[in-house]
Amino acid sequence: MEQYIIKGGNPLVGEVEIGGAKNAALGILAAAIMTDDTVRIDNLPDVQDINVLLEAIGEIGVRVDRISRTSVLINGSGIGSISVDYEYIKKIRASYYLLGALLGKYKKAEVPLPGGCNIGSRPIDLHLKGFKALGAKTRISNGAIIAEADHLRGNHIYLDTVSVGATINIMMAASMAEGRTIIENSAKEPHVVDVANFLNSMGANIKGAGTDVIRIRGVEKLHATEYSIIPDQIEAGTYMFAAAATRGDVIVKNVIPKHLEATTAKLVEIGCQVEEFDDAVRVVATGRLNNTNVKTLPYPGYPTDMQPQIGVALALAEGTSIVTESIFENRFKYVDELIRMGADVKVEGNTAVIYGTEKLTGARVSAPDLRAGAALVIAGLAAEGITIVDDIVYIQRGYEYFEEKLRSLGAEIERVSSEKEIKKFKLRVG
Ligand code: EPZ
Numbered sequence: 001m002e003q004y005i006i007k008g009g010n011p012l013v014g015e016v017e018i019g020g021a022k023n024a025a026l027g028i029l030a031a032a033i034m035t036d037d038t039v040r041i042d043n044l045p046d047v048q049d050i051n052v053l054l055e056a057i058g059e060i061g062v063r064v065d066r067i068s069r070t071s072v073l074i075n076g077s078g079i080g081s082i083s084v085d086y087e088y089i090k091k092i093r094a095s096y097y098l099l100g101a102l103l104g105k106y107k108k109a110e111v112p113l114p115g116g117c118n119i120g121s122r123p124i125d126l127h128l129k130g131f132k133a134l135g136a137k138t139r140i141s142n143g144a145i146i147a148e149a150d151h152l153r154g155n156h157i158y159l160d161t162v163s164v165g166a167t168i169n170i171m172m173a174a175s176m177a178e179g180r181t182i183i184e185n186s187a188k189e190p191h192v193v194d195v196a197n198f199l200n201s202m203g204a205n206i207k208g209a210g211t212d213v214i215r216i217r218g219v220e221k222l223h224a225t226e227y228s229i230i231p232d233q234i235e236a237g238t239y240m241f242a243a244a245a246t247r248g249d250v251i252v253k254n255v256i257p258k259h260l261e262a263t264t265a266k267l268v269e270i271g272c273q274v275e276e277f278d279d280a281v282r283v284v285a286t287g288r289l290n291n292t293n294v295k296t297l298p299y300p301g302y303p304t305d306m307q308p309q310i311g312v313a314l315a316l317a318e319g320t321s322i323v324t325e326s327i328f329e330n331r332f333k334y335v336d337e338l339i340r341m342g343a344d345v346k347v348e349g350n351t352a353v354i355y356g357t358e359k360l361t362g363a364r365v366s367a368p369d370l371r372a373g374a375a376l377v378i379a380g381l382a383a384e385g386i387t388i389v390d391d392i393v394y395i396q397r398g399y400e401y402f403e404e405k406l407r408s409l410g411a412e413i414e415r416v417s418s419e420k421e422i423k424k425f426k427l428r429v430g
Contacts, residue, residue: 004389004403005422006380007412007429008362012248014409018236018255019045019400020070020229023094024191027168028198028229029053030097033062033076034105034176035202037224042071045232046400048393049092056088056095076105083110086143092397096124096165099147100172103136108148113140118369118394120328126163130170133157134177152177154218158184162298167214168195175204177218186214189299190259194230201225233259234305235399236281238374240264241309242406243283244272245316245382250409253280262302266294266310270317291319291356296327308334308375315343316382317356325350334372337365341383362387370398377402381411386426 020043029050032039044050046069054072058064061080065073082102089095093114102109114124128138128145133156136149154177159166167187172195174181186192188210196209202225205217236255243250244267257264257276264274264281270289275282291314296304304327314321315338325331332347339345340363344355362385367373373395380387389395392415395402403413412429416422 001390002392002415002417004377004380004392005414005416005425006362006377006387006389008380008383008385008387010246010381010410010412012243012246012250012381012406012409012411015251015253016239016405016409017253018231018239019043021045021191021194021232022047022049022398023164023189023234024194025050025229026053026092026094027097027172027191027195028227029057029074030101031172031195031199031202032074033057033079034101034172035222035224036075036077038073038075039202039224040071040073040226042226042228044070044072044229045235046070048397049094052088052091053095056084056098059085059088079106082106082108083144084112086112089114093122094165096127097169097172099127099131099145100169103131103147103149104152104173104176107150107152110144110146112144118333119331124165126159126161126166127169130157130166130183131173134170134173134181136173152218154179154181154216156182156184159186162187164189164192167192171196171199171206171209171214171216174216174218175199175206176220176222179218181216181218183214183216185212187298188212190230190233190256198225198227201227230259231255233263234303234371236260237263237303237306238309238378238399239405240267240281240283241306241313242378242381244270244285244289245313245378247285247287248409249282249284251280251282255279255281257281262300263306266292266302270313289313289317291317291321293322295324298327304328304331305371307331308372309378311335311345311352311354312338312375312379312382314354314356315345315379316360319356321354321356323352323354331372333368334375337368337376338379340365341379341387359384361385364388364390366390367392367394370394374399374402377406377413381406381413388422
């Protein structure tokens, strides 16, 4: 199994380019199959989740032509099956976006029920509630959800919980339903807006994305488009916290500063200087960070996908901080690993009380999930000594060229897969 090996202590300094937003790209790739025309998508992140979803749509008959590592042509005219293979949903939950896309286009879809994952149970009851409201019948058989409808008709749908996935999935199905759909209490994340803008560029009629009421007028057909995906705010925020934790000076390029407001506000609160440019932010941290309190909330609140990253930074801050995770029930699994590096944290339910310590020391840790894995790399970059992070396959699902980008900022980090390579790294860094 591949691992990252890190020698901590170097402040990160320099510039890093951010790739396309993974969580926008997953919805957009699913929506792209809803037309029989060819769609061009640019600024795709080169990450595992995207490559797996491209395989999944290829498997049902979609023509996928990779123009480059970040651009692809998609043509959904040859779809021969509306049933997605379990293999894919096992690898990425977001294959469930094919439910909304196939149901919208063919009024029928069969997608294996996604399991939970390491951060919580992650039900999809709201997705199914939306499909049923549009007139679909849904049933679970042999581990797959089957959704079908003679006609899809617009409806007024209220989401009990703010859900990114349910908002995107229902928006796709409703964009080809007859009549008007209103989604109340919809998610407002930038990636929800990006999927709505993409669908509108294909001829859909969606208004209000980015607010908590989305109004959709269904259309008969969708057509060709060319679309470039927004930058990944979570990848950007991860490098911003890496700069903070290592007392560095990093310019994070190709971002939309507005999407980073909650992250920027917290970095300033803990003592960083943050300078905003049109499409870049600069994070400078000189001394020890200050403590603060943070609660994760749906956008524009502080993102749950940035919770482990601030948790690591606060483990090194002066004073005590409280982190409350209000979105997922199991998103503190990185804390046990952090404690092995010398952090002093107490988790009670969905709250972590973090007593800042002067330093962390390198250790062998394991990535419990995507964002926690990235946060443990940040901990290794800030720690004294050598850290080895196992199970980095999680990290590669959502971060393109992670070690290369960190190395370009002065980090001593390598991807290794044998004791021999570990020894070689240790000899080299001394
Ligand atoms: C998306 O997951 C993201 N994944 C997650 O990012 C992100 O953490 C999450 O949104 C919140 O921002 C993708 O976009 C592929 P939700 P999603 O539906 O859509 C509950 C990453 O690191 N809920 O907004 O699954 C749910 O249990 C990943 O990139 C229901 O109860 O999240 C959770 O408590 C991790 N019923 C809350 O809503 C439902 O039908 C928010 O979940 C759906 C969700």
